[in-house]
Amino acid sequence: xxxxxxxxxxxxxxxxxxxxxxxxxxxxxxxxxxxxxxxxxxxxxxxxxxxxxxxxxxxxxxxxxxxxxxxxxxxxxxxxxxxxxxxxxxxxxxxxxxxxxxxxxxxxxxxxxxxxxxxxxxxxxxxxxxxxxxxxxxxxxxxxxxxxxxxxxxxxxxxxxxxxxxxxxxxxxxxxxxxxxxxxxxxxxxxxxxxxxxxxxxxxxxxxxxxxxxxxxxxxxxxxxxxxxxxxxxxxxxxxxxxxxxxxxxxxxxxxxxxxxxxxxxxxxxxxxxxxxxxxxxxxxxxxxxxxxxxxxxxxxxxxxxxxxxxxxxxxxxxxxxxxxxxxxxxxxxxxxxxxxxxxxx
Numbered sequence: 001x002x003x004x005x006x007x008x009x010x011x012x013x014x015x016x017x018x019x020x021x022x023x024x025x026x027x028x029x030x031x032x033x034x035x036x037x038x039x040x041x042x043x044x045x046x047x048x049x050x051x052x053x054x055x056x057x058x059x060x061x062x063x064x065x066x067x068x069x070x071x072x073x074x075x076x077x078x079x080x081x082x083x084x085x086x087x088x089x090x091x092x093x094x095x096x097x098x099x100x101x102x103x104x105x106x107x108x109x110x111x112x113x114x115x116x117x118x119x120x121x122x123x124x125x126x127x128x129x130x131x132x133x134x135x136x137x138x139x140x141x142x143x144x145x146x147x148x149x150x151x152x153x154x155x156x157x158x159x160x161x162x163x164x165x166x167x168x169x170x171x172x173x174x175x176x177x178x179x180x181x182x183x184x185x186x187x188x189x190x191x192x193x194x195x196x197x198x199x200x201x202x203x204x205x206x207x208x209x210x211x212x213x214x215x216x217x218x219x220x221x222x223x224x225x226x227x228x229x230x231x232x233x234x235x236x237x238x239x240x241x242x243x244x245x246x247x248x249x250x251x252x253x254x255x256x257x258x259x260x261x262x263x264x265x266x267x268x269x270x271x272x273x274x275x276x277x278x279x280x281x282x283x284x285x286x287x288x289x290x291x292x293x294x295x296x297x298x299x300x301x302x303x304x305x306x307x308x309x310x311x312x313x314x315x316x317x318x319x320x321x322x323x324x325x326x327x328x329x330x331x332x333x334x335x336x337x338x339x340x341x342x343x344x345x346x
Contacts, residue, residue, distance in 0.1 A: 012039070018078050023096075026097075032073060034057070047110075139209040149163065182198075205253070207265075227247075241291075246258070252335060282296070
């Protein structure tokens with residue numbers, strides 16, 4: 001009898017829709033919420049355990065199941081779960097994946113099942129109304145101290161603004177949402193609710209680092225960086241020595257910083273598509289000198305070549321894959337305008 005139950009559960013796992021985690025899309029989920037009727041991965045099952053009033057979980061392979069629970073799973077499943085719990089999800093809402101941090105996935109799962117925001121639109125957070133105002137702790141550019149600052153997100157103006165004083169009439173900065181990215185960076189900032197906000201100021205990238213005490217940040221602004229980490233770089237003449245820098249790949253913009261928490265990027269490179277003569281090559285030109293790390297990368301653009309070196313072969317492979325992913329994608333009409341105004345600085 002136990003074997004028949006196990007077989008029935010495993011057959012449900014192979015149904016269309018149940019082969020990926022209902023919450024983060026991770027492949028081959030082998031846990032399930034037997035009160036919600038969805039199949040989930042091990043990582044998301046840990047988040048579900050923190051909301052036991054809503055979700056109770058079991059391992060598909062290791063735990064004992066009764067017939068009523070199996071029948072409930074058979075009558076529901078991930079397709080039905082999404083149809084119910086995501087039916088009124090705003091089009092702008094960022095749906096986290098298994099590669100996103102724990103905090104972002106937990107906010108998503110709690111909004112979905114605990115607060116039922118995407119079943120009942122009236123339960124959605126205020127950002128759905130197009131305006132949100134609140135306080136975040138912002139890192140000072142020079143002294144590194146975090147100070148409380150008022151932030152305002154307004155969809156009507158298409159901007160995120162912050163003010164140095166609560167009663168200030170003019171904002172310290174206005175960040176256009178179309179040129180803005182916000183990425184969770186708990187390790188880099190040293191706070192579980194740390195956020196790195198990147199925006200364009202005078203055609204240069206500016207970073208600000210903030211956190212919120214209870215993690216109520218704005219998923220609308222969030223997307224992952226394709227890749228971050230250290231590489232060595234040389235200058236445009238490729239005659240000076242290579243210097244170690246922190247690089248961030250944000251869609252088609254490759255930025256570098258002397259320190260991961262620098263406010264301003266030291267340089268940026270626009271990475272276009274192969275149709276526009278952009279190429280990434282493994283290795284460096286034979287005459288290259290001055291690099292300490294041996295795993296080179298050459299990016300060919302219509303204007304010049306950019307030379308980088310990675311510490312390990314694994315880093316090299318990951319960076320090349322990130323560059324290739326962008327280069328293989330045709331450019332959008334608006335990206336041609338960005339390319340035209342971009343300054344290649346490394």
